[in-house]
Each structure stands twice: as structure tokens, then as C-alpha cells.
């Protein structure tokens with residue numbers, strides 16, 4: 001069984017430690033974990049540290065993976081590319097990265113299925129450099145999915161997508177996590193998506209982990225006031241799903257100390 005556990009990890013660019021003290025329970029295969037927090041909180045930095053692209057203190061514990069080398073796949077936030085490859089070629093390359101270059105029927109089938117699920121079969125032979133922002137994001141997502149990683153880190157994968165594609169992508173990733181036994185961490189700004197699609201939510205602010213736990217327990221009015229400085233309500237919709245309704249911007253100047261202290265005392 002694939003598990004991912006972060007043990008007091010930090011991350012730095014050069015000498016400056018920009019993320020610190022991130023400790024989580026073990027996330028297990030099939031779980032989707034939303035990583036939320038304000039702009040510049042450290043979400044992308046945390047992902048780069050987990051993916052091994054940045055150094056820092058602490059331990060990233062990964063167990064039960066097929067092969068250590070390609071266990072973690074990081075889909076970056078910035079998907080701009082100046083490539084001469086077509087969408088199809090870029091996805092095929094991603095699929096074969098780190099393995100033999102012979103292409104089998106199973107490779108082609110998996111690529112077709114993935115492109116179909118993401119609704120990008122129609123742009124298979126377009127040049128990557130000629131795509132819209134949303135199309136580029138979907139192509140980048142396909143490149144990540146065809147690698148079939150055990151642990152997938154998706155950095156704001158829906159930020160350039162329209163409403164229906166956001167739903168398609170998140171629904172697909174949600175079911176793929178269960179079907180393929182992946183652990184998926186997904187940085188999100190839409191907290192309703194976190195409530196709907198993520199089993200757990202990890203909150204990061206000012207480079208520090210504030211809390212981590214079941215999404216419906218973590219995303220509260222108190223947390224939103226302290227972390228995002230907004231007055232908000234979380235109310236059930238007619239289908240019983242929690243919905244975040246933001247009423248106003250709250251006074252700034254509060255510290256994160258209380259929530260961080262609570263999170264420590266719960267051993268989160």
C-alpha cells in the first residue's frame with residue numbers, strides 16, 4: 001500500500017528557509033489531499049520539496065511504491081511551454097520518460113484513454129506552443145497522468161480551466177486516485193473544491209503548516225478568518241455538501257499563533 005508521510009519538513013531556496021515544520025499523518029493510496037493557503041504561503045515550495053526538487057530539513061517518508069525512481073510526479077503551476085512537439089508527442093514522451101523507448105499497445109491505449117477523459121483528443125496534433133492556457137494545462141495534466149505515478153502532486157491544476165473542465169478534471173483525478181491507488185496532493189484556491197473532492201486538507205500560511213485533517217473539519221469560519229482574513233460561513237447546500245460563502249474581508253493583523261498551537265497540541 002502506497003503511503004506518504006511528511007515529518008517536520010522544511011524547504012529552502014538557497015539559504016532561506018521558506019517552508020518549515022510540515023508534519024502530516026500518513027496519507028494512503030486512494031486519498032486526495034487538498035493543499036490550501038494564501039498566495040505565497042509556500043504551497044508550490046512544499047510540492048517541490050516533496051518531489052525532491054528543493055532541499056530542506058526533515059524527512060519525506062514514502063512507502064509501498066512500484067519503483068522509487070518514478071514514484072512521485074510533480075505537475076507544476078506554470079505550464080507555459082515553448083515546444084515544437086505536438087500535444088500527442090509530448091504526452092507520449094512523458095509516458096516513456098525513464099523507461100525503454102519501445103512503444104507498446106498498452107502505452108497507446110492509456111494515452112488515448114487519458115486524452116479522451118480530459119477532452120483533448122481533438123487537439124492531439126496541435127503544437128504545444130499554439131495552445132490556449134486551459135489547453136496547455138490539460139496537456140500538462142495528461143503528461144502527468146500517463147506516467148502513472150504512485151504519488152501525484154498537482155499545483156493548481158484547474159486555475160486556467162472553465163467550469164465544466166474543472167469538474168471533469170477533478171472528478172477524473174478523484175476516481176483515478178481510488179482506481180490506481182495513488183496518493184494525490186492538489187494545491188487549490190477553490191475551497192468548495194477542497195470540500196467536495198479532497199478527503200483531507202492541509203493548510204499552509206506564511207511557510208508554516210497550520211493544520212491538516214479531514215476537509216470538512218479543517219475548513220471552518222475560524223480558520224478562514226485567521227488564514228485568509230475573511231468573514232465566511234460554511235453552510236450545507238440542498239445536497240448536504242458544505243459550501244463556503246464569503247461575506248466580507250476581515251480585519252488584518254491577526255497572527256497564526258493560536259491555530260498553529262492548536263494544531264501542534266493535536267499532534268497533527
Ligand SMILES: Nc1ncnc2c1ncn2[C@@H]1O[C@H](COP(=O)(O)OP(=O)(O)O)[C@@H](O)[C@H]1O
Pocket residue numbers: 013018037038039040041042043044045046
Ligand atoms: N525561486 C525562488 N527563489 C526565491 N524565493 C522564492 C522562489 N520561488 C518562490 N519563492 C518565495 O517562496 C515563498 C513561497 O512561494 P510559493 O511556494 O510559490 O507560494 P504559493 O505556491 O503558496 O503561492 C514566497 O515568498 C515566494 O516569493
Ligand SMILES: [Mg+2]
Pocket residue numbers: 043044045077155
Ligand atoms: Mg504556487
